[in-house]
Amino acid sequence: MNGNGSVELNATVEQVWAKILDPEVLAECMMGCKELVLVEDGKYRADLAVGVAAVKGKYDATIQLADVIERKSYKLIVRGEGAPGFVEAEGLIELAPGEDGSTTLTYTYTAEVGGKVASIGQRMLGGVAKLLITDFFKKLKKHVEKEQKTA
Amino acid sequence: METKQIGKPMKRVEDARLTSGQGSFIEDMSPLPHIHHAAILRSPYPHARIKAIRTQAAEEMPGVKGVVTGQDVAACTNPFPVGVTASVHYYSLAVDKVRYVGEPVAVVVAKNRYLAEDALEKIEVEYEPLPAVVEIEQALHPESPLLHEQVGSNIANHRHFSYGDPDKAFREADVVIKHKFAFPKYSATPVETYGVIASYQSSDDSLTIWSNFHGPFTLQSVMAAALRIDSNRLRILIPKDVGGSYGIKSGVYPYMVLMGVVSKKLGLPVKWIEDRQEHLMASSSGTDRVTWIEAAVKRDGTVTGLRMKMVDSVGAYVRAPEPACLYRTHSNTTGAYRIEHLQMETIAVMTNKSPTGLIRGYGGQQLYFPLERIMQMVATKLGLDPAEVLRKNLLGKEEFPYQTPSGGIYDSGDYKSAFDKLIGMVGYEEFRQRQKEARQKGKLLGIGLACIVEPSGSNMGYITVALTPEERSKSLPKSGCAEGATVSIDPMGGISVRISTAPTGQGHETVAAQIVAEVLGVDPRTVKVIAEMDTLTSPWSVASGSYSSRFAPIGSSAVYQAAGKVREKLLRIAADQLGCSPDQLEMKGGKVALRNDPAKQASLRRLVGSAHWNPQGLPAGTEPGIHETAFYTIPTAQPPDEQDRVNGSAAYGFVADAVVVEVDAATGDVKILNYCTVHDAGVLLNPLIADGQIMGGLAHGLGGALYEELAYDKNGQFLSGSFMDYLCPTATEMPPVTIGHIETPSPLTPLGAKGLGEGNTMSAPVVIANAVADALAEWDVTVDTLPLSPNRVWSWIQQSKKKKEEYA
Known part of the structure; x- marks a missing residue:
């Protein structure tokens, strides 16, 4: 399973960069995630609660930021395991400055799932993944732009 | 009361409890x-x-x-x-x-x-x-990841066989037709x-x-x-x-x-x-199989030789009785045809999928898919009618008992009569006209034919063909297909029958009651049959159980023989009491009477009573009580010989199918308009149950043809874990079915019966594939895998369209 997309953010690259490195923001933007707990540099532990079709449940996940190029890009590596099975996803997030102080964020992702979530939820997975990801960036956009207004 | 019970369409004795919520299943037990x-x-x-x-x-x-x-x-x-x-x-x-x-x-x-x-x-x-190994051809590759390091490869079993002179057959052939076929992994879903x-x-x-x-x-x-x-x-x-269960x-x-x-x-x-x-x-499933098949053919459509390489995926572990799926049909590899030269290579590979095992049809659907497809392809290639090609190659009535090159002994049959009956039933000639007219209107109609031999009553020896003759010689030879049954009569005259055939819904209680009732001249409704198996108290053998359609040829024979022993004993007692010899007596209506002087008679109850209450009054040498066990096997179920020939089954029935389909070129949907099936299973013990078994086997085969597949992705993740993704045919998917019978009794079984519950599971996938291939004749499509889901059929049509456009 893979996909890609982009969002226009009404904030500078520096402002966006600060947000997408902030574990509190990341946690708030991820559906079904309460908090990210730092375990080592660039690596977090999280409990994710996600339902795919009839397969609902919790995943013990690690979320890792890798290949970090300051104000330009990083890789987000998510590995989750739980009663419904496992999820392994990798996303590349890249920032590019726009003309009027805005930022274009583009992303590509691949994901593999296994166990019950694959055997039962397979038909829904593409849709659910899309939903989770668009929801993530919608929330992120809100976060970034709300800050802009209040600033 | 009529004395004839065997062969009557008696309603099942099991149904009263099953339809009133009084069945007793494992979950009910405490x-x-x-x-x-x-x-x-x-x-x-x-x-x-x-x-x-x-x-x-x-x-x-x-x-x-x-x-x-x-x-x-x-x-x-x-x-x-x-x-x-x-x-x-x-x-x-x-x-x-x-x-x-x-x-x-x-x-x-x-x-x-x-x-x-x-x-x-x-x-x-x-x-x-x-890393995982998912596909069969990937598993064969020496560089593929290993499931079991100590085995050194993913191959669990590998054998070569040659019968007759296949090289000569291929050298002398006018045409050689070959193709690779893939049969999917599917299950039964009790x-x-x-x-x-x-x-x-x-x-x-x-x-x-x-x-x-x-x-x-x-x-x-x-x-x-x-x-x-x-x-x-x-x-x-x-x-x-x-x-x-269905295996x-x-x-x-x-x-x-x-x-x-x-x-x-x-x-x-x-x-x-x-x-x-x-x-x-x-749980378990059938194997998926890739078969490379080659047929040596004469210009008139006579097939003289076959070469087959078949590779089964037995899943992650080769689990007993696997790799038996490769060998269950070994004896009948050449099907219903007179093909004398046969070369085979059989391989079982292990892949990262669930382990396999018995399934209705076991090996038959995997064998007949390539065999019956290639027979149709022979006809297409030579410009002959498939019916003509099948008829030319079918064994004749006079050739039975027929020994196949791989050692099968077909006990009886009249394949051509059954086939002619089928051709008449489906209106083959009229259909060809209808098909032509439909094509002019842009409708894709097709007809498929398949003729298969249905083995029943597995010989325990066939599985040892997985080993070489040298490997086999190191242990005790294996043979036979023994089954036991006990018939007893209590002091009040109540008859009970204990069977070890472990029925899973096939109505063994009913048929056992019919058999015992006929032998002892009583009403079958008074006979109590106990099918609950207990390895400490039931009469059983290694071969016991419910598989390989073995009740009709084997289990019923054991019941018949045990009842015969009881009858003999009762007649001996009656002869003693009536002062005559046992052969002057007949047993019917709950009485034993002199055939020539019916006034001289004794009730069964009295005879039974003597055996229990007054053993001192029994004729000399007669044991007290009425409790007889018999074990039955078939003498032709021999161990494999040095040349790897084996007669893998007790009896061989015949099934001829014809199916009419319509394919929607816009959606790829296959609609079955008519399904005709003619069976020869020897003497039918209960025609009502026989037809029920045929319908069930057909539904399972229909699933294999059109719907069912245990699908995995390329990484080995399982993708069909619920009935949303694993599609089973239901009542609404069942097409109109017409069943015909002919009965050529088996000379080997005492009642002349053969098994019949698996035939259409073996034939339906290929006969539907043949019909779809016929419907798509104008497109350059080779139907070589299943299930024929709309997306698969639609993709074939699209690819063919593209090719046509490119050449145009």
Whole structure:
């Protein structure tokens, strides 16, 4: 399973960069995630609660930021395991400055799932993944732009 | 009262209890107090090393009695024995590595199932994922990842066979037609899933297991060996009612062993009922197979030789009775045809998918898909009508008994009469006209034909063809297909029959009652049949059980012979009392009377009474009581010979199918307009049950043709874990079916009967494929895989359209 997309953010690259490195923001933007707990540099532990079709449940996940190029890009590596099975996803997030102080964020992702979530939820997975990801960036956009207004 | 009972369409005696909620299934049973409940943790990975399992948190949960892991199983059981030389260590729980999605990893036992399932979530397993092998051709590749390192390859079994002079046949052929076919992995989906209750008793180191297992009882010794227990300390009981199996429930035996270990370790009786997701993911299934087939053909359509390389995927472990799927049809590889030269290569590979085992049709659908497709392709290639090609190659009535090149002995048949009957039934000639007219209107109609030989009553020896003659000679030869039955009459004259055929819905109780009633001249409704199997008290053999359609040729014969022994004894007693010889007597209407002087008679009740109440009055040498057991086998079920020829089955029936389909070119949807099937299963013991079996077998075959597949992605993840994705035909998918019969009695079985429950499971996938191929004749499409789902058929049409456009 893979996909890609982009969002226009009404904030500078520096402002966006600060947000997408902030574990509190990341946690708030991820559906079904309460908090990210730092375990080592660039690596977090999280409990994710996600339902795919009839397969609902919790995943013990690690979320890792890798290949970090300051104000330009990083890789987000998510590995989750739980009663419904496992999820392994990798996303590349890249920032590019726009003309009027805005930022274009583009992303590509691949994901593999296994166990019950694959055997039962397979038909829904593409849709659910899309939903989770668009929801993530919608929330992120809100976060970034709300800050802009209040600033 | 009529004396004739065998062959009558008697209604099933089982149905009264089944339709009134009085059936007794494994889940209904509570044979012991304090039964606890098990839940199984399963692997989400197709292939991974188990680095650690942490169970403490689960064990500390309220109501949890304990957890069992692979280490416990490895410590107290042996790997399951299997009939190949490859050293595959298969245990009832994964040890060190998992090799398919759904493989059992740990068992939790708790006060109830809810607590047990909750505790599963608290078990932490650390996996190190490994690359998976999914496809057959990938598994054959020497560089592919290894499932079992100690085997050195993914090949579990590999043999070559040559019968007649295949090289000569191919040298002298006018045309050689060859193709590669892929048959999918699919299952049967009984309404009732697996269930086991196990109770270990330490005082005599014995284990009692209740399960909806149905044999083959060769597996009782496999289980005892795995459990390291004396075989008479492993008591297996099968409930009165089993909610369908179609072969699949044979695969419950690893769970019987697993629950035995769990009960022993935790010191509790344990019950486990499989859920539907577990069943689809990890119970059992048929093999997927790739076949490379070549036919040596004369210009007139006569097929003189075949070369076949068939490769079965047996899943992650070669599990007994596999690799039997490769060999079950070994004797009838050349089908219903006079093909004298045959070369075969058989390979079983292991892949990261669920292990396989018995399934209705076992090996037949995998064999006939390439064979009957190639017969149609021969006709197409030579510009002949497929009906003409089939007819030319069919064995003639005068050729029976016919010995096939691979050693099968076809006991009887009249294939051409059955085929002609079919051609008439379906209106073959008229259809060709209709088809032409429909094509002019842009409608794609097609007709498919298939002729298959349906083996029944497996010879225990056929499985040993997996070994070379040298390997075989090192152990006891295996042969026969023995089954036992007991008929007894109590002091008040009540007749009871004990059978060991472990029925799973086939109506054995009814037919056994009919047979005994006819032999003893009583009303079948008064005969009580006990089908609950108990390995400590039932008359059984290694071959016992419900598989290979063996009740009609074998099980019924054992019942017939046991009833015959009772009859003989009663006649001896009557002759003594009436002062005549037994051959002057006849038995009917609950009486024994002199044939020439019916006034001289004795009631059965009185004769039985004498045997029980007054044994001193019995003729000299007669034992008291009425309790007779008989065991029956077929003399032609010999061990394989030095040339690897084997007669793998007791009897061989015949099925000829014709199917009319319409294919929607816009959507790829296949609609079956008419399905005709003609069977020759020798003498029909109960035509009502026979037709029910045919319809059921056909529904299963229809699933294989159009809907069912246990699908995996390229990484080995399982994708069809619910009935949303694993599609089964239901009543609304069943096409109109017309059933015809001819009866050429088997000269080998005492009642002349042969099995018939599996024929259409073998024939339906290919006959529907042939019909679709015929409908798509104008497109350059070769139907060489299944199921024929709309997206597959539509893609073929699109590819063909594209090709046409490119050339245009």
